[in-house]
Amino acid sequence: MIRFAVLAAAMGVALNVDAAPGSPVLENLVQTQRIRLGFRDSSIPFSYVGTQGEPLGFSVDLCKRVVDALAQDLKLKQATIDWVPITSATRISAIKTGRIDMECGSTTNTVDRRKDVAFTVPHYVAGVRILSRADAPLSTPMELEGKTVSTNKGSTAADMLAAFNGQLRQPIKLLLFATSAESFGAVRDGRADAWLHDDIQLVGQRALAPNPAQYVVSSAHLSVEPLAVMLPRGDAELKAAVDRHVRSLMRSGEIHKLYAKWFEQPIAPTGVILRLPMNFLTRDIYRNPSDYVPDLRVLRLQ
Numbered sequence: 545m546i547r548f549a550v551l552a553a554a555m556g557v558a559l560n561v562d563a564a565p566g567s568p569v570l571e572n573l574v575q576t577q578r579i580r581l582g583f584r585d586s587s588i589p590f591s592y593v594g595t596q597g598e599p600l601g602f603s604v605d606l607c608k609r610v611v612d613a614l615a616q617d618l619k620l621k622q623a624t625i626d627w628v629p630i631t632s633a634t635r636i637s638a639i640k641t642g643r644i645d646m647e648c649g650s651t652t653n654t655v656d657r658r659k660d661v662a663f664t665v666p667h668y669v670a671g672v673r674i675l676s677r678a679d680a681p682l683s684t685p686m687e688l689e690g691k692t693v694s695t696n697k698g699s700t701a702a703d704m705l706a707a708f709n710g711q712l713r714q715p716i717k718l719l720l721f722a723t724s725a726e727s728f729g730a731v732r733d734g735r736a737d738a739w740l741h742d743d744i745q746l747v748g749q750r751a752l753a754p755n756p757a758q759y760v761v762s763s764a765h766l767s768v769e770p771l772a773v774m775l776p777r778g779d780a781e782l783k784a785a786v787d788r789h790v791r792s793l794m795r796s797g798e799i800h801k802l803y804a805k806w807f808e809q810p811i812a813p814t815g816v817i818l819r820l821p822m823n824f825l826t827r828d829i830y831r832n833p834s835d836y837v838p839d840l841r842v843l844r845l846q
Contacts, residue, residue, distance in 0.1 A: 567781035569645045574618050581607050582630040582644035582774075586725035588748035589806040590650040590668070590771070595813045599627050599648075602806040606667055606793070607648035607773060609802075613789040631722045633698035636660055639774055646786070647774035650742065652700050655839040662783050663772040665790045665833045667799070669825035670742040671765030672701050675731060675750065682738045683762040690714035691737040694730040697722055700769060701741045724749055731759070742769050744820070751816045768825070770837050791833040799830055 573579050583599040584591040590603040608625070615623035628644045635651060638644045639661045650670075653663040676682040682691065688705075689712045695701040697720040709715045719736055721727045728749035730736035739746065743761060750759045773790070775783050793799045800822075805811075807820040822830075 567779050567785075569776065569779055569782045570614070570618065570785070572645075573614065573623060574620070577620055577622055578624045578626055579611055579614075579646070580626045580628050580644045581611070582628050582635060582638050582647040582649065584631065584635075584649040584723070585629060586723045586749075587650040587745060588724070588752065589744070589811055589818060591648055600812055601648075602802060603648040603650065603667065603771075603773065605802050605805070606790070606799075607646060609793060609798070610646075610773070610786055610789045613792070614785060617785060631698070632696040633722060635698070635774065639776055642776070645776070645782075649774075650745065650771050651774050652742075652769040653772045653837045654700060657774075658777075660777060662775040662777045662779070663835065663837070664775060664783065664786045665794070665835045666770035666772040666829055666837065667790070667826075668744065668771045669823060669829065670744045670769040670771055672704060672740060672767040672769060673743040673746060673765060674738050674740055674762040675728070675746040675759055676738040676762075677731065678758055678760045680737065681760050681762075683764070685766065686712075688712075688716050688738060688740070690716070692717040692719060692735065694719040694721060694727040694736040694739045695741050696720070696724060696727055696745075699741060700767065704767065705740055728753075740766075742771070747818060747820065751818055752814060770825075770829075772835075772837075787835055794830045794833040 583604060585593045589601055591599065591601040594600045611623050611625060630638050630644065630647065635647050635649060636657065639647055653666060674682055682688060685708050693705060693716050695705060702720060705716055705718055719730055721730065724741065724745045727739045727741060731739050732753065746761045750756045753759065775786060803822060807818050810817050
């Protein structure tokens with residue numbers, strides 16, 4: 545239990561996990577003063593790699609704040625973060641197998657994923673949309689019929705495209721990639737007609753392109769995607785602690801400073817400004833932070 549861990553840490557006693565059942569992650573943090581966090585390489589602005597190979601992004605900063613707070617809870621002198629690279633295809637298995645203790649990326653909380661992992665309070669609500677070239681714009685799923693479309697392997701957008709295919713006369717040719725940079729690159733290089741993914745990922749990759757005006761993002765959301773830090777399933781003590789600290793960041797207003805840093809100000813490595821005002825769903829979560837996510841998906845096939 546947390547109280548036992550705090551007492552033991554304060555006394556300089558090494559915890560015996562068998563004798564003191566509780567959170568495996570927090571017990572290990574007390575014993576080793578280390579925690580393993582998963583990050584992505586091109587999920588701008590949530591989780592990506594800087595010019596020196598360092599993890600950057602909104603989710604990365606959020607996780608750092610949480611780890612600092614956990615260290616204070618446990619009265620640790622320090623809490624060293626071991627950063628572990630993951631992809632959309634490997635992130636869930638990395639949590640399930642214990643390769644990482646928390647995932648700091650851009651993962652949607654869904655009912656299917658909650659069978660394998662847990663999530664804290666969402667920190668951003670995205671929506672799946674379509675990115676295409678401005679000289680050949682595509683704005684609805686029906687317009688993807690017979691087209692080549694890229695997306696990220698293991699993403700909710702990949703599941704959505706598979707569902708679309710069952711309703712189209714001419715199937716979509718699906719190209720799956722490990723990263724957002726690769727999915728966008730397929731459109732940029734003419735290998736794909738469109739990229740279907742979370743809108744913030746589309747906007748982020750477009751902003752980094754040499755000529756962003758060459759690409760357009762559809763206006764209509766095809767789904768609602770509450771993005772949250774992913775945690776091991778069944779570790780109720782860890783989840784309660786992380787939830788408490790994420791809620792504190794939201795209720796104190798600190799989350800608004802982090803949001804402004806990554807969505808409204810210049811970000812590394814190019815100094816691009818995404819200029820994305822906070823959408824109303826994200827604002828509502830910050831006002832009333834909750835880990836409750838309804839099992840509702842929105843699909844528009846017009």
